[in-house]
Amino acid sequence: MNVISVLKYLTLLVFSYCAYGQTCLHKNLSKSLDYQVSFERTKNDSCIISVTVIKKDSNISLQTVVIKSEFIFEKDFQDCAFTRSYTTHVNDDHNNADNQFEDFIVADFNFDGKEDFAVKRDSGGNGGSLYSYFIQNDNEKFELNDYLTNTMVYFPIIFNKKKLTLTTLVHANAYQRNRTIYKCDSKTTWKIVSEKLEN
Numbered sequence: 321m322n323v324i325s326v327l328k329y330l331t332l333l334v335f336s337y338c339a340y341g342q343t344c345l346h347k348n349l350s351k352s353l354d355y356q357v358s359f360e361r362t363k364n365d366s367c368i369i370s371v372t373v374i375k376k377d378s379n380i381s382l383q384t385v386v387i388k389s390e391f392i393f394e395k396d397f398q399d400c401a402f403t404r405s406y407t408t409h410v411n412d413d414h415n416n417a418d419n420q421f422e423d424f425i426v427a428d429f430n431f432d433g434k435e436d437f438a439v440k441r442d443s444g445g446n447g448g449s450l451y452s453y454f455i456q457n458d459n460e461k462f463e464l465n466d467y468l469t470n471t472m473v474y475f476p477i478i479f480n481k482k483k484l485t486l487t488t489l490v491h492a493n494a495y496q497r498n499r500t501i502y503k504c505d506s507k508t509t510w511k512i513v514s515e516k517l518e519n
Contacts, residue, residue: 356372357371357397361392369388403422418446421451429468430455471510485513
């Protein structure tokens, strides 16, 4: 293999990695846990996202969850810094216009004092990206929450710890947005307490 062939091969290898896969180790999103987020594009816009939860003090992997997606834009999961933490306040200054929140977000969605996380599972449309939500149980394991994942879907713009509510604000049409408030009834259940259109 001559030098030109080697350079072409290396260029193709680097391009393939950038376009179709990425692994990011996040050490600044939690005080007790590290998160390794791996992204692999399988075909067209489909991809597989895996999140490995690592105990910070012992470096032991506690769990890996896998999310399969049918629609992720090329721009998503290309920048390891496009994350957010409501625990350590990483990227608090991000401007999330049009509900385009980060690829991976650490937050306490059920207000029990434990970290949970959300993973972008679909780049969405005018309403914004769609998320899969994982809630931490008493055994330091993260479980997919069906209600937040399939009903709330979008990332909340407001966390109200006093009222135990999450609020989403999503484009309903060209002139209005839909504001929905979800109340946490227990560690794993929510219900809609308010829904209205606003200009």
